[in-house]
Amino acid sequence: MSGIWYYVFTLIFFLFDYFILAMGLNIQYGETGILNFAYIGFVAIGAYVTGALSLPNSAGTAQHYILGLGLPFPVNLLLGGLAACVFAVVVALMTLRRLRTDYLAMVLISLSLVLYDVCNNFVPLFNGADGLYNVPEPFAGALHLTTNSFIPFFAAVTGAIALIMWLVMSRITRSPIGRTFRAIRDDDVVAAALGKDVFRQQLKSMLIGSFYAGIGGGLIIQFSGSFNPTAWLPGETFVVFAVIIVGGVGNNIGLLVGSLLVETLLVHLPAFLPAIPGHPGLIEYFDAVVIGVLLMVMLWFRPQGAVPERVRRASSFGVRERLLGDSGAVSDDIAPSPQLAIESAAGPGDGGGQ
């Protein structure tokens, strides 16, 4: 198989994988309004646990890691997703109930850095800065796949998993729980007044999103066979945010479009460009600048994203319409003019004050 196909299937893999990651962050941020700036940490936990579970016991190898059970493919991936969920419960119990938006974002980005620091320095956990490598390729033995035929095969597997996860996510966002999430996003005080346990619902949303993060991370380590701390610097969270904001917050199809535009075209396509002589890494740096600028331009000119969230006709009671109407009216009262909008953003009533 020629190099171009290898490259195309790599791009297809990342398209589907980031679609999964974007769905996970979207249920947290886009549907529930939790600004999870530690998202890439959950992805990393999924990846490490998936990899460490499929590797044999570390005793005879040059690597140091925990677990090492040699589990077969779908089992380790599921457990990787569950590990991310367990971590989400711990994080949510410590932070969600106590903090409002921006404080939560501060604590979570700190958490992301600390997690990175620990995984990078504490070798017995997941092999420190070297990360895990030589992770077995799923089904490669049973189906007699070579390195070349594994790439398209696993891109197809990832596509199938993404399809299943998309169907599940569509069910979730259309169900009552999805409506509850969006009510919390639009106004958590109103949602609480209607009898919703805001913390409980946010915890559910964190769990679902973290499971998607863990699966997405697990697929990355299975695809590339290795995973180390340089793959999940805290800035990577921003790439996933860029995917959902460019594509369209609160719309699953939009996430696929965002994944195509940001992850495939902007992140991975330029990685295959020839390096500028004498300036190693300049393309990647410039690439990141372009993503940052694109995000700001997109937020300014098209904040609803490439594929906007559909206006959902919720139940026959029209609860959501009333909710939206109310919160819209409230913000209009606070901010009748652009000059005063900054005041309402700075006012004591902002953010619900948890």
Add this chain to the structure above:
Amino acid sequence: MQLFWLSVGFGLVTASVLAISAVGLSLQFGITNYINFAYGDFMALGAFFSYVLNNEVLHLNIWFALVIGSFGMGVLAVLFNRLILSPFARRFNKTFYVLIVTFGLSLILLNLEYSIWGADVRFFKMPIDRVLHIGPLLLTKDQLIVMAIAIMLMLGVHAMLKTTRLGKSMRAMSDNTTLAMTSGIDTKRITTITWFLSGTLAGISGTVLGITEGNLTPASGELFLFVIFAAVIVGGVGSIYGAMAGAVLIGLATEISAAFINPAYKLDTAFVILILTLLIRPSGLFARPGRA
């Protein structure tokens, strides 16, 4: 015991750097009410301005380079606010948007720094220093200058907030912007001055961080950011005096812990203290009413 006093000395130096940066972050937060996630990159950028003046163009003495480089960062912070952050904050009612924008600004600045100066570790050009014995502490002359700068800046900020008209306006704005505006305070002017001060303090703290750590990379500000967050939250978000107290506490705790645990994890001590604070006293040591 020798090791303990040595780490206390380091702790005071770290606390000085932290105090400058935490006050810069808190001043801006108090006025605009959103966190600037690009603050770490402001620090690194200010440090690189000093580096250029110190090493590449005028070959200034490091302390002069620090002053000019930091003012440069202050001017740049005003421009960032005018051109990017304040339009977004005015247009969107939810804090989400402007937080994402500062996060994006952080990504842009970090990668611009990488493309201009590369990933190599840089050093300031400074005369070789000798160690002085002060009581039980061992400190270099540069470390003492850094501590003196921090103390002077803290006294300066205190005097400005309590005695000048500007400081009074800033405190009024941070209590209630609308009320301040209706009382005739020029909120736009105060916001601009605050961003200038915040950027300048970021530049100073970034440069002194480079001096005390002995090296400088584009990522050094960003890695330090969560220690600043810890200091700010432990002190009580938005409270300037809380930020100072949090800085001393976190600075001493990280360095003294390094004497007992693996120094690779010393900054993580800050995070442990942060989590403990959240569990025990979520509003911080010096909580302001109506927030948290």
